[in-house]
Amino acid sequence: MDPMLRIETGLNMVFARAQAPSGPQLLGAAMRHAVFPGGARVRARLCLAVAHACGDDDQAAADAASVAIELLHCASLVHDDLPCFDDAATRRGRPSVHAAYGAPLAVLAGDALIVLAFQALAWGTLATPMRLGPLLLTIGQAVGMPGGIIAGQAWESEPNADLSVYQRAKTGALFAAATIAGAAAAGAQVQPWRRLGEALGEAYQVADDLLDAVGNAQTTDKPVGRDNALNRPSAVRAYGVQGALALLESLAKAASESIPDCPGAVPLRALIAQEARRLVPKSLAQAAA
Amino acid sequence: MDPMLRIETGLNMVFARAQAPSGPQLLGAAMRHAVFPGGARVRARLCLAVAHACGDDDQAAADAASVAIELLHCASLVHDDLPCFDDAATRRGRPSVHAAYGAPLAVLAGDALIVLAFQALAWGTLATPMRLGPLLLTIGQAVGMPGGIIAGQAWESEPNADLSVYQRAKTGALFAAATIAGAAAAGAQVQPWRRLGEALGEAYQVADDLLDAVGNAQTTDKPVGRDNALNRPSAVRAYGVQGALALLESLAKAASESIPDCPGAVPLRALIAQEARRLVPKSLAQAAA
Numbered sequence: 001m002d003p004m005l006r007i008e009t010g011l012n013m014v015f016a017r018a019q020a021p022s023g024p025q026l027l028g029a030a031m032r033h034a035v036f037p038g039g040a041r042v043r044a045r046l047c048l049a050v051a052h053a054c055g056d057d058d059q060a061a062a063d064a065a066s067v068a069i070e071l072l073h074c075a076s077l078v079h080d081d082l083p084c085f086d087d088a089a090t091r092r093g094r095p096s097v098h099a100a101y102g103a104p105l106a107v108l109a110g111d112a113l114i115v116l117a118f119q120a121l122a123w124g125t126l127a128t129p130m131r132l133g134p135l136l137l138t139i140g141q142a143v144g145m146p147g148g149i150i151a152g153q154a155w156e157s158e159p160n161a162d163l164s165v166y167q168r169a170k171t172g173a174l175f176a177a178a179t180i181a182g183a184a185a186a187g188a189q190v191q192p193w194r195r196l197g198e199a200l201g202e203a204y205q206v207a208d209d210l211l212d213a214v215g216n217a218q219t220t221d222k223p224v225g226r227d228n229a230l231n232r233p234s235a236v237r238a239y240g241v242q243g244a245l246a247l248l249e250s251l252a253k254a255a256s257e258s259i260p261d262c263p264g265a266v267p268l269r270a271l272i273a274q275e276a277r278r279l280v281p282k283s284l285a286q287a288a289a
Numbered sequence: 290m291d292p293m294l295r296i297e298t299g300l301n302m303v304f305a306r307a308q309a310p311s312g313p314q315l316l317g318a319a320m321r322h323a324v325f326p327g328g329a330r331v332r333a334r335l336c337l338a339v340a341h342a343c344g345d346d347d348q349a350a351a352d353a354a355s356v357a358i359e360l361l362h363c364a365s366l367v368h369d370d371l372p373c374f375d376d377a378a379t380r381r382g383r384p385s386v387h388a389a390y391g392a393p394l395a396v397l398a399g400d401a402l403i404v405l406a407f408q409a410l411a412w413g414t415l416a417t418p419m420r421l422g423p424l425l426l427t428i429g430q431a432v433g434m435p436g437g438i439i440a441g442q443a444w445e446s447e448p449n450a451d452l453s454v455y456q457r458a459k460t461g462a463l464f465a466a467a468t469i470a471g472a473a474a475a476g477a478q479v480q481p482w483r484r485l486g487e488a489l490g491e492a493y494q495v496a497d498d499l500l501d502a503v504g505n506a507q508t509t510d511k512p513v514g515r516d517n518a519l520n521r522p523s524a525v526r527a528y529g530v531q532g533a534l535a536l537l538e539s540l541a542k543a544a545s546e547s548i549p550d551c552p553g554a555v556p557l558r559a560l561i562a563q564e565a566r567r568l569v570p571k572s573l574a575q576a577a578a
Binding site for chain 2: 018019020022023024025026027028031075079082084085101102103104105107108110111112114115116118119121122123125126129130132133136137140141143144145146147148150151153154155156157158161165
């Protein structure tokens with residue numbers, strides 16, 4: 001099955017389990033709004049791509065891992081957009097969850113999506129329960145304290161934040177979990193896959209900083225200059241636009257070179273090259289052409 | 290080991306795993322503020338009491354279940370206190386988490402506590418991994434959609450909420466999970482334990498409604514009359530103070546009578562009788578004496 005179809009099917013299946021006529025309908029709608037239609041689902045695709053490269057002997061577990069990672073990513077966006085953080089009125093070209101449903105339901109939608117992610121792992125490993133613990137711990141570490149995406153967001157409230165520590169937690173951790181969980185879901189050794197996720201996570205963070213600095217109305221989710229206005233750590237503020245572009249290129253190369261020898265290495269390298277091109281803001285790609 | 294000591298030790302152990310000098314210190318402090326010093330830890334004690342009544346053959350799993358339930362309860366309090374919900378400045382006689390650390394860290398502390406709860410389950414079942422899935426699904430159902438405590442809170446945003454559906458989700462679900470998870474952690478049949486948790490959950494909700502209506506400066510966590518001011522469903526609004534008191538008494542009796550035949554039935558009944566006395570607001574208990 002096509003990876004995007006697997007992801008959308010998997011997401012719809014967990015929503016079908018979570019949503020019943022007996023439950024509060026507005027919360028259900030707010031949760032759906034946060035997840036559908038999605039963005040590039042890049043973390044979930046990365047997870048499935050690694051599982052595929054490792055033989056994908058347990059598709060239900062791989063699907064569950066990719067769905068859990070996507071739900072946790074969506075939950076973090078919902079909470080990041082709240083008035084007390086970015087106060088973002090739009091996301092992916094539509095009203096953000098709090099703009100559409102109010103802050104209370106946005107808080108609860110994020111909470112419920114976190115819970116649903118862990119439930120998805122348990123549902124997806126009913127036939128292979130020995131894989132649940134390693135998947136839960138891998139993904140939990142990427143989300144919670146001290147180094148997951150929630151910790152990453154919390155660095156914005158700290159008086160002194162180190163740029164690399166902040167970015168590794170805010171973005172890198174869930175990418176690393178995507179590759180590691182993909183391997184774990186397929187029963188493969190996980191350690192060789194960590195560097196791939198870390199390098200891609202750094203690349204995405206740098207790309208996000210570039211988007212914030214130079215803008216790209218077609219693809220960016222947030223107003224230009226917000227990182228600067230909020231005094232946030234940023235690769236562009238640290239290295240300038242050209243320096244950040246060079247960093248992005250070297251990270252994509254490191255990601256590609258980190259892929260261990262495996263049957264699925266060639267299509268995985270192609271996916272990474274395609275993503276690396278997509279990451280460069282269009283205005284900069286045109287300027288360089 | 291004394292149940293309260295087991296719970297505090299278990300909570301401290303998961304915090305030790307989650308908090309590292311490398312992580313954001315303010316988030317760590319906000320999380321601790323939410324959990325220590327605790328309240329009566331009644332859900333966690335209930336979970337351990339049922340595990341004990343069922344033989345408690347896997348203390349690590351029972352400890353993990355009780356810790357997870359307590360962390361999820363604390364997370365829900367942190368988010369319920371946020372300005373967009375109750376806007377409560379105090380909790381358990383101290384500043385609420387958002388009052389002490391600001392709304393951003395309060396949102397993130399709740400999020401991180403939810404994640405930590407699921408991690409706790411995985412850590413506590415490393416030696417008995419077949420118990421992880423059932424525990425996760427039991428507890429996940431009690432927290433998420435469509436009928437868990439997050440769904441319960443969301444009913445406050447619905448135009449039409451049924452009092453019993455709302456209370457079953459808002460309070461009853463986590464109590465039912467406490468008894469079911471206690472049995473599951475001990476490898477016992479879970480179904481006979483559901484009614485106990487449900488009845489106690491209803492009793493706590495009614496007691497909370499009474500506290501809100503008549504007040505009890507020594508024990509209540511919130512300003513008197515808030516449910517009424519916020520137009521919330523409440524047993525006192527539905528049945529009056531005397532009706533709610535009678536309901537509370539009958540629920541405590543139902544809880545006690547629901548306990549299945551087991552070696553630990555006698556101490557468990559004593560615990561419930563003690564809790565039932567504690568639940569009646571002091572002003573009403575004195576009036577009745």
